[in-house]
Amino acid sequence: MPKQKIDRDDLLRSALNVFMKKGYYHTTVADIAEACGLLKGSIYHYIESKEALMTEVLEHLKKYYARNVFAWAYDEDYEPEDRLQMLASKAEEIFLDRHYGNFFVNVGMETRNSIESFHKPILGFFEEWIQALSYLYSFVTDEKEARLTAEMVVAEVEGAAVLSQLLEDPEYLKRTNRKIVDIYKRWKQKPSAAKGRSNQAENRR
């Protein structure tokens, strides 16, 4: 009968979509199986448990972000300012398309008191995001302020992204992204920029 061989990526993508739409507890294994074109019993050929699946989905998405979004921060082919722009654009795209960016917040908040194994990838996601931004801000300010700014920016973007989804208005996120890039530009032109590493050699993490 039908249904091609199911590859792991398809499966993780399907699972992500279902978890994204319904949250962890309200998603049933049957929902996910169905999204993969399988029956409930069959999915256990691919996964060990619902919890292990979610853990894998989280790690997968984290990697995806690292490679496709945060990586821009370290791409020396572009100016730091352009990297920030790219990072923001990419993030906006992913957040607004299917709101995947909220996944970590959603799952994190829903399971923070119940499921340990989700913590690591979730915290890891935020840490990588913050580090990418810190790195970029370190071109225009000192180490410490760069970190603080990065943390604040992540908070702002997450807040805006969540409200965009909840209030069904993409403007929250779009405005925030514009603002962040603008501030960066202005900052660059100011004396405080002198503190940054802009004229030093870049040290990769």
Place this chain on the structure above:
Amino acid sequence: MPKQKIDRDDLLRSALNVFMKKGYYHTTVADIAEACGLLKGSIYHYIESKEALMTEVLEHLKKYYARNVFAWAYDEDYEPEDRLQMLASKAEEIFLDRHYGNFFVNVGMETRNSIESFHKPILGFFEEWIQALSYLYSFVTDEKEARLTAEMVVAEVEGAAVLSQLLEDPEYLKRTNRKIVDIYKRWKQKPSAAKGRSNQAENRR
């Protein structure tokens, strides 16, 4: 035996705490009953269903915010700047104590695709918050920018609050609050303030 009387406020408070800790789907009616010192069957003396209970909790908390936090925006006994400070302090207190402020985001994200009846109080909460801030910003800028600023501030605070809870670091929220108040002060001293209603009579909403 005194058949321990339970009052509705206690019940709603207990329910809020449990829902806050475990989310909507992962909370069982028995959890809530237990938090009230009841057996699970007994709680149906007070509630019609789990869903109705959550709806009521949301409305209750919304009212609480309106009265104890957002109301400061309209208190003419204080300068607008001080009102913002009060509002921020109050919010911070409530967010950081038990993170109640995240309740609307958490429940909203978890149930946005499944439970209609939660939408109204959740959206209402954000709208009231935005309106309170809009009102304060309208003293220092024009109507439109006041609204936009309010929206952005709410997004920022929510984002910071969520990260504070998720990363277990209160600094996210505290910094954001400080920043918001600082910006307001600086704004006030600038010419753009001339656009606002600062020198007009206040028109209550």
Place this chain on the structure above:
Amino acid sequence: MPKQKIDRDDLLRSALNVFMKKGYYHTTVADIAEACGLLKGSIYHYIESKEALMTEVLEHLKKYYARNVFAWAYDEDYEPEDRLQMLASKAEEIFLDRHYGNFFVNVGMETRNSIESFHKPILGFFEEWIQALSYLYSFVTDEKEARLTAEMVVAEVEGAAVLSQLLEDPEYLKRTNRKIVDIYKRWKQKPSAAKGRSNQAENRR
């Protein structure tokens, strides 16, 4: 505080109506209490249990039938034929008004394998009905045939009454009643009537 003193007859009538409408198992004690203008807890001042209440309702209704319907069979002030007519009319009235006549069949069928204590009044009702008719038929035929005829008539009337209620068409019952009276009249004029006690002194049961 409203609600006059509640007398037992009111209570039994209310209970009968609710049981009639919803059957035994689907009726809750709260339904009955409400029908009496009481709260659930209060009704236990009047009844011992749901089962005991139903038993009493059955006995009450049985007595009501004995006095108001079956009694006509034994009223020497009228001709046997007219007594049958009265009995049929009365039954029709009661059956069609609120279908109380079906009560015994309904409750009987619903609980025949579960609740012993209902059997007695239910069987008693049918036996009294059959006896009343037997008595009347004994004026026009012999003892044995009178009994058989009575049994058949009861079956016919019950069947018609049930279908009248189920199919919501009173004609089933009305036609059956007409037929029964007609047959009686015709029978009376035939020689077979000679077998009956019509010319003997009546022996009360």
Place this chain on the structure above:
Amino acid sequence: MPKQKIDRDDLLRSALNVFMKKGYYHTTVADIAEACGLLKGSIYHYIESKEALMTEVLEHLKKYYARNVFAWAYDEDYEPEDRLQMLASKAEEIFLDRHYGNFFVNVGMETRNSIESFHKPILGFFEEWIQALSYLYSFVTDEKEARLTAEMVVAEVEGAAVLSQLLEDPEYLKRTNRKIVDIYKRWKQKPSAAKGRSNQAENRR
């Protein structure tokens, strides 16, 4: 372990037996599961809900009657009189064996004010029965009287069947069936029979 396969027919038969014995409301899903040799959770592999199961049982039994009992009315290989005899015999057999014939009355009366979805098969059953008898009576009388007679016969048989079960005496039903066949025979020999379609070609329904 062969994970004992249960087929739908077995399940419906088991459910019918349990519902027959205990009525709708007093039957638990666990009762039915047990009757099928399943645990209560397992039965939801086969059914959607208790209500849907009952609906299916009713429809199933209705079809069974149509095929195995009412169908005799239209079998041109036999004389109409013999068809009536067959129909009556079959019905008697089924009614008396496990009283399945009362199922429609029982369920109908118990749920008439509460469960809509049962109405259709229940009314359908009676209508098909009446139509089968109407068809047979139309050989010995005119259309209209045939219908009236059929309705009355159904009422009589149902009444007798119910009393047979309630009073635990099969004679009620047996006598009624005998009577019905006798009347048909006598009717056939009388002039009124001339009105019927006896000498016409049969028009299948």
Place this chain on the structure above:
DNA sequence: AATGAATGAGAATTCATTCAT
């Protein structure tokens, strides 16, 4: 690999009954 049957541990909810006030 895929399936579908089966499981068993809960989940929400109902309800007859008790009892202190």
Place this chain on the structure above:
DNA sequence: AATGAATGAATTCTCATTCAT
């Protein structure tokens, strides 16, 4: 008498997981 709170057992239904085919 009436109430309303509390109970706890029962009931319908869900779901992650296992397993034979």
